[in-house]
Amino acid sequence: MRHSTTRPRAAILAAGLLLSGCAATASINPSTQASSPPVQAVPPQLAATQGQLSMEQAVRMALLRNQSLRALYYRSTLSETAMTDAIAGTEGRTAADPLDQERRFIVAATSPLAQPMASEVDRRTADRTRTLVASEMLQTANAVRRAWIAAVAAAENARYLERALMSAEAGTELARRMVRVGNWPRLNELRERAFQGEVAAQLARARQAAVSERETLTKLLGLWGSEANFALPDRLPDLPASPANLPNVEEVALRQRLDLQASRLTIFAEAREFVLDGYDRGELVGYRRGEVTLSEVDYFGDNGKSREIRVPMFDRQQARRDPKLLPYVQSLDRYSELAVSVRSEAREAYLGYRTAYDVAKHYRDTIIPLRKEISEENLMRYNGMLISVFELLADAREQITSVTNYIEAQREFWTAETDLRLALTVGGAGGGSGRTVRLPGGSAAAGH
Amino acid sequence: MPRNGRPYNPVVTLNGWTLPWRMKDGWKEFHLIAEPVVREMAPGMKANLWGYNGQSPGPTIECVEGDKVRIFVTNKLPEHTTIHWHGILLPSGMDGVGGLSQPQIPVGKTFVYEFEMKKSGTFMYHPHADEMVQMAMGMMGFLVVHPKDPNLHRVDRDFVFLINAYAIDPGSRTPRVSEMMNFDLWSWNSRVFPGIDTLAVRRGDRVRIRMGNLTMTNHPIHLHGYDFEVTGTDGGWVKPTARWPEVTVDIPVGAMRAIEFDANEPGDWAFHCHKSHHTMNAMGHSVPTMIGVDHRDVARKIITLIPDYMVMGERGMADMGEMEMPIPENTLPMMTGQGPFGPIEMGGMFTVVKVREGLARNSYADPGWYKHPPGTVAYELKA
Ligand SMILES: [Cu+2]
Numbered sequence: 001m002r003h004s005t006t007r008p009r010a011a012i013l014a015a016g017l018l019l020s021g022c023a024a025t026a027s028i029n030p031s032t033q034a035s036s037p038p039v040q041a042v043p044p045q046l047a048a049t050q051g052q053l054s055m056e057q058a059v060r061m062a063l064l065r066n067q068s069l070r071a072l073y074y075r076s077t078l079s080e081t082a083m084t085d086a087i088a089g090t091e092g093r094t095a096a097d098p099l100d101q102e103r104r105f106i107v108a109a110t111s112p113l114a115q116p117m118a119s120e121v122d123r124r125t126a127d128r129t130r131t132l133v134a135s136e137m138l139q140t141a142n143a144v145r146r147a148w149i150a151a152v153a154a155a156e157n158a159r160y161l162e163r164a165l166m167s168a169e170a171g172t173e174l175a176r177r178m179v180r181v182g183n184w185p186r187l188n189e190l191r192e193r194a195f196q197g198e199v200a201a202q203l204a205r206a207r208q209a210a211v212s213e214r215e216t217l218t219k220l221l222g223l224w225g226s227e228a229n230f231a232l233p234d235r236l237p238d239l240p241a242s243p244a245n246l247p248n249v250e251e252v253a254l255r256q257r258l259d260l261q262a263s264r265l266t267i268f269a270e271a272r273e274f275v276l277d278g279y280d281r282g283e284l285v286g287y288r289r290g291e292v293t294l295s296e297v298d299y300f301g302d303n304g305k306s307r308e309i310r311v312p313m314f315d316r317q318q319a320r321r322d323p324k325l326l327p328y329v330q331s332l333d334r335y336s337e338l339a340v341s342v343r344s345e346a347r348e349a350y351l352g353y354r355t356a357y358d359v360a361k362h363y364r365d366t367i368i369p370l371r372k373e374i375s376e377e378n379l380m381r382y383n384g385m386l387i388s389v390f391e392l393l394a395d396a397r398e399q400i401t402s403v404t405n406y407i408e409a410q411r412e413f414w415t416a417e418t419d420l421r422l423a424l425t426v427g428g429a430g431g432g433s434g435r436t437v438r439l440p441g442g443s444a445a446a447g448h
Numbered sequence: 449m450p451r452n453g454r455p456y457n458p459v460v461t462l463n464g465w466t467l468p469w470r471m472k473d474g475w476k477e478f479h480l481i482a483e484p485v486v487r488e489m490a491p492g493m494k495a496n497l498w499g500y501n502g503q504s505p506g507p508t509i510e511c512v513e514g515d516k517v518r519i520f521v522t523n524k525l526p527e528h529t530t531i532h533w534h535g536i537l538l539p540s541g542m543d544g545v546g547g548l549s550q551p552q553i554p555v556g557k558t559f560v561y562e563f564e565m566k567k568s569g570t571f572m573y574h575p576h577a578d579e580m581v582q583m584a585m586g587m588m589g590f591l592v593v594h595p596k597d598p599n600l601h602r603v604d605r606d607f608v609f610l611i612n613a614y615a616i617d618p619g620s621r622t623p624r625v626s627e628m629m630n631f632d633l634w635s636w637n638s639r640v641f642p643g644i645d646t647l648a649v650r651r652g653d654r655v656r657i658r659m660g661n662l663t664m665t666n667h668p669i670h671l672h673g674y675d676f677e678v679t680g681t682d683g684g685w686v687k688p689t690a691r692w693p694e695v696t697v698d699i700p701v702g703a704m705r706a707i708e709f710d711a712n713e714p715g716d717w718a719f720h721c722h723k724s725h726h727t728m729n730a731m732g733h734s735v736p737t738m739i740g741v742d743h744r745d746v747a748r749k750i751i752t753l754i755p756d757y758m759v760m761g762e763r764g765m766a767d768m769g770e771m772e773m774p775i776p777e778n779t780l781p782m783m784t785g786q787g788p789f790g791p792i793e794m795g796g797m798f799t800v801v802k803v804r805e806g807l808a809r810n811s812y813a814d815p816g817w818y819k820h821p822p823g824t825v826a827y828e829l830k831a
Contacts, residue, residue, distance in 0.1 A: 160755065163753065163755075164753060166749065167749060167750050167751070167752075167753055170746050170749040170750050171746075171750050173746070174741070174743055174746045174750075177741045177742065177743075178736065178738075178741055181739070181740035181741055183736055183737040183738065183739065183740070183741060184736060364758070368754060368758050371754055372754045375751045375752070375753070375754065377619070377776060378751060379747060379748070379751055380774050380775050380776045381618060381619075381732070381775070381776060382747050382751075383773040383774060383775050384618060384730065384732075384773075384775035384776065384779060384781065384782060385731060385732055385735050385782055386618050386730060386731065386732040386735070386775075386776070386779075386782075387732050387735065388732065388734060388735045388736050389736070389743070389746070389747065389750065390734075390736075392747055392750045392751045393750060395751060396750050396751055396753055399751075399753040399754060400753060403753065403754060403755070403758070406758065
């Protein structure tokens with residue numbers, strides 16, 4: 001599989017993560033950013049005009065150049081130098097696992113935010129900021145992949161319909177000749193012209209869709225001017241030989257999701273603040289008390305090992321009555337609620353991914369070869385003067401439907417693939433960047 | 449001449465043979481086995497048919513006026529059957545109409561028919577149980593009763609065949625049994641041109657051709673190079689004073705005709721049904737007229753709509769291009785056959801009567817193409 005989740009990786013150190021679309025509290029004037037020529041910020045190895053832009057190249061480019069991300073970097077005091085250094089540090093190592101490469105990049109790029117030597121309160125704020133920035137980067141990567149897939153598929157579809165139009169034109173031309181020599185009534189030509197007209201209209205729409213999907217991508221990449229003329233591959237990548245097999249997808253998500261880890265860290269901190277200190281002070285005597293163990297993987301760590309956190313557990317109804325314990329219990333409640341949605345999102349994304357794979361494979365291995373064989377059989381019947389051009393044209397229509405459905409199925413698969421990645425790291429597929437993110441109060445947001 | 453029983457001059461069944469018999473206590477005994485068969489209708493095309501004793505049509509039964517015949521019929525079909533002896537004068541209970549004159553022969557059972565051949569002539573046999581299906585599947589056979597006096601109506605060559613028709617979709621093997629009109633294989637003895645035997649004739653021979661029609665339509669059978677007389681039907685011999693000359697004899701549905709002529713003109717003479725779509729093999733009945741319309745390559749442009757990169761490892765159009773206009777498997781070209789001067793462009797009910805000097809009396813092998821005497825072939829006018 002491509003994004004090996006058998007190797008646990010993500011974990012966070014920060015707490016109190018607030019990913020939301022709520023009103024701007026720390027926005028800068030975007031026009032200030034946009035007025036600076038993007039070329040200056042781009043290292044030469046990422047120049048957009050070199051060859052065809054692959055999906056992962058697009059992701060890297062967006063992480064550097066997406067306007068919203070840059071605003072966020074600025075606000076969180078991340079320098080562009082840190083970004084370009086991160087690129088330089090990870091670019092050459094073309095990993096078989098693009099997701100791992102992406103993680104290494106994000107870890108490297110956000111490492112200046114880590115403040116291991118600071119006081120505990122400052123460190124928690126810094127970690128929270130780092131997690132938030134990483135989450136935004138992952139959301140943007142997902143949005144870029146979706147846009148890249150949509151743009152490539154739309155262009156492929158439009159090119160295919162050009163071919164379909166040529167077929168329809170040939171039918172019309174033949175009908176015109178048939179009518180001219182008196183072998184066909186005018187009605188038949190009118191039918192062919194109507195069909196050609198439909199294909200032409202379909203093509204016009206497909207071309208517009210291709211332009212519009214490409215613009216979405218261009219915007220996310222932060223490109224303009226001559227750089228917006230980047231080239232994309234002619235078609236989507238081939239389906240992988242087999243789909244990722246994740247029987248324990250919920251467990252993987254529970255360990256890796258950044259938002260869940262943030263919630264765990266809050267619980268951990270609050271456990272110390274409200275609970276253990278309370279014990280120390282002898283305030284909590286009499287509560288029945290146990291422990292739960294939560295395991296997670298440190299997203300920012302390099303070892304990829306999972307670690308375990310133990311936190312105290314009470315009878316919640318009982319604990320809720322004690323105002324000193326209430327914040328901690330509420331955190332536990334939020335954690336439970338979030339864990340339920342994380343499990344659900346993981347199941348749904350994984351099922352969507354597997355279904356999309358099966359459907360695309362079905363088109364590739366069954367429907368398209370069948371259509372091809374049918375067209376070959378039809379051509380043989382035409383050769384033997386057993387069927388007429390009518391039947392060929394009817395068959396051509398069915399081929400067009402199947403091929404466009406196949407392209408759509410491939411698009412759905414790759415989209416489901418990137419959505420699954422997201423569901424296992426931060427969630428919120430399809431959101432992407434372009435929102436204003438509220439940074440944790442304090443030092444990190446002090447830039448404005 | 450037969451090895452036992454009364455003497456007679458045997459017939460020649462096109463692409464077929466005569467059923468052997470045995471004499472037992474004064475009865476001439478035959479055994480017909482009704483069963484599924486595979487029939488090559490012409491090289492390159494095989495049909496799943498039903499027939500008798502391994503072929504469709506079944507073997508020709510030959511006997512002599514006055515013979516007492518006992519015919520065992522074993523049913524190895526997947527459904528019941530009977531045999532009706534078309535044109536024979538016999539007891540009503542031997543007439544073979546399922547339910548009317550006898551119970552149908554169940555699967556796996558053998559029935560016995562016994563009757564005396566009261567008159568000579570040209571007859572046929574076929575089922576009269578689920579008749580439409582069984583005839584559409586090819587169940588039928590020729591039946592000849594020779595005159596007691598071998599010199600009566602004597603000819604030198606006596607050819608027989610049945611006219612049948614099948615609806616077998618191009619690319620398939622089994623007839624559509626419910627077809628009423630759109631047959632696409634018009635055959636003689638379940639063979640089509642170029643699969644039908646030629647009729648080799650020694651110059652000067654008296655020739656008889658006997659034909660029976662078990663299709664759903666009439667067939668005007670036409671012989672080139674000769675005029676002939678209709679000398680018999682399945683009703684009996686035509687009195688010499690009642691005969692009239694013809695070059696085409698129309699054979700109605702469910703009827704038989706015997707024609708005779710003296711083969712005095714050497715050459716290769718076309719012999720065919722005069723319905724021109726009956727001298728074609730499989731063809732599309734709703735194909736528009738393409739005369740005057742250049743449609744080369746248009747078909748490929750219209751239909752080649754699967755991008756090559758989408759079908760890895762599949763047959764590409766490249767290897768199809770190497771074959772000259774491939775057609776569906778198990779399908780005969782609509783117009784085919786190669787003659788000494790070029791393509792014959794025929795199919796279906798077409799063959800050649802080949803009249804030659806000095807053929808051996810018992811030789812029926814194809815003598816090859818006729819060598820025309822100089823100055824007797826149509827020629828191009830040179831400016
Ligand atoms: Cu005919």
